[in-house]
Amino acid sequence: MKVLLLENIHPLARDLFIKDGFQVDVLKGALTEDELIQKVPGYDVLGIRSKTYLTPKFFKAAKSVNTVGCFCVGTNQVDLKAARDHGVVVFNAPFSNTRSVAEMVIAEIVMLSRKLGTRNNEMHQGIWNKSSNQCFEVRGKTLGIVGYGNIGSQVSMLAEAFGMRVVFYDVISKLPLGNAKPLSTLEELLGNSDFVTLHVPATDGTRNMMGETELKQMRDGSYLINASRGDIINISALDQAIKSKHLAGCAIDVFPEEPENNIPNYASPMRGIENVILTPHIGGATEEAQVNIGREVASTLVRFMQTGSTLRAVNFPQVDIPLNRQFSRFSNVHKNVKGVLKDINGILSEQGASIQAQTLHTDAELGYLVVDLDKPVTDKLIQSIQALETSIRTRGI
Numbered sequence: 001m002k003v004l005l006l007e008n009i010h011p012l013a014r015d016l017f018i019k020d021g022f023q024v025d026v027l028k029g030a031l032t033e034d035e036l037i038q039k040v041p042g043y044d045v046l047g048i049r050s051k052t053y054l055t056p057k058f059f060k061a062a063k064s065v066n067t068v069g070c071f072c073v074g075t076n077q078v079d080l081k082a083a084r085d086h087g088v089v090v091f092n093a094p095f096s097n098t099r100s101v102a103e104m105v106i107a108e109i110v111m112l113s114r115k116l117g118t119r120n121n122e123m124h125q126g127i128w129n130k131s132s133n134q135c136f137e138v139r140g141k142t143l144g145i146v147g148y149g150n151i152g153s154q155v156s157m158l159a160e161a162f163g164m165r166v167v168f169y170d171v172i173s174k175l176p177l178g179n180a181k182p183l184s185t186l187e188e189l190l191g192n193s194d195f196v197t198l199h200v201p202a203t204d205g206t207r208n209m210m211g212e213t214e215l216k217q218m219r220d221g222s223y224l225i226n227a228s229r230g231d232i233i234n235i236s237a238l239d240q241a242i243k244s245k246h247l248a249g250c251a252i253d254v255f256p257e258e259p260e261n262n263i264p265n266y267a268s269p270m271r272g273i274e275n276v277i278l279t280p281h282i283g284g285a286t287e288e289a290q291v292n293i294g295r296e297v298a299s300t301l302v303r304f305m306q307t308g309s310t311l312r313a314v315n316f317p318q319v320d321i322p323l324n325r326q327f328s329r330f331s332n333v334h335k336n337v338k339g340v341l342k343d344i345n346g347i348l349s350e351q352g353a354s355i356q357a358q359t360l361h362t363d364a365e366l367g368y369l370v371v372d373l374d375k376p377v378t379d380k381l382i383q384s385i386q387a388l389e390t391s392i393r394t395r396g397i
Helices: 011-019 033-039 056-061 080-085 098-114 116-124 150-161 186-191 212-217 235-243 287-307 340-350 379-386
Strands: 002-005 023-026 045-048 067-070 089-091 142-146 165-169 195-198 222-226 247-252 276-278 328-335 355-362 366-373 391-396
Touching (some): 011 023, 011 287, 033 056, 056 080, 098 150, 098 195, 098 222, 098 247, 098 276, 142 186, 212 235, 328 340, 328 379, 340 355, 340 366, 340 379
Parallel strands (some): 002 045, 222 247
Antiparallel strands (some): 328 391
């Protein structure tokens, strides 16, 4: 089985694949859609990070790809529906870099409150400007967390250790950790927070969620931090809020448009503004996080290819059954309509195969079937099942 890893994924992932007998090719950067479509034929597994975009056009062309691993937290760079429609299972790493992002957010809270970024820039220019003006401790201040998931909740615990009060807002009811207090509306959170940090996914509902109206609802002299997704803040409105002194500062790690590779002159209207911290999407960019992500995603992809397990898949019904080496196994992705199981079992019966184990999980549109047999899974069997009108993807495991 062949694996293609893009975007400088940690070498540990490559080593794990090789250890399990996979052939692995590695590319440091991202590829354009057309370049990737030309490159990917013959690969069973594709590993990407955040700069590779997988569209319906890609999935239509990538006939050999069975699974995609996003070696990052988000999956907004992948059209998950198109992947489902072509029977491609998508995995990500929702937990591996949460600590790295949370620690950076706490560091930025302290830096903004003490104007450390500005003082650092001044010192590099030879300017000695010792001043306590508008510099504050974070102890006793209120941190508002928008999105109380894996990262937001870790930020919450670290902030309390600094002596901060924590409030949060999430569209889904979440159990507070420590002394954190849930608030019922975003407006209430914005009006009661000295610092606001954003930890939400990229969806139609979050796009431009922090616009001119929301920024005006924030306290005078408060700070905004975004280490989630670049399109959830209206940058022009934020630029105005900073320059008008309504906000005392901000820290931005993600941007509406980001280059595919490192460049020497990235353009942003936020450059050069006092007490604005700009970082190039490095919230999860620590050695520890990349090792953890490489291990988590590679292990999940190996397990899927070797057993058919879709546990932790973001776009598929969840199936996870132990592999019994005494039997052979195949999987089938199909449209969730009546009679599919009957048709498949009929083919197995015609070919004299005895079913040893069979697991089927479905959702409203899709069914995912894993079957163990007492005889080898032949190409003829796979082709017969794949020929069914309801079949999307069938493979021997």
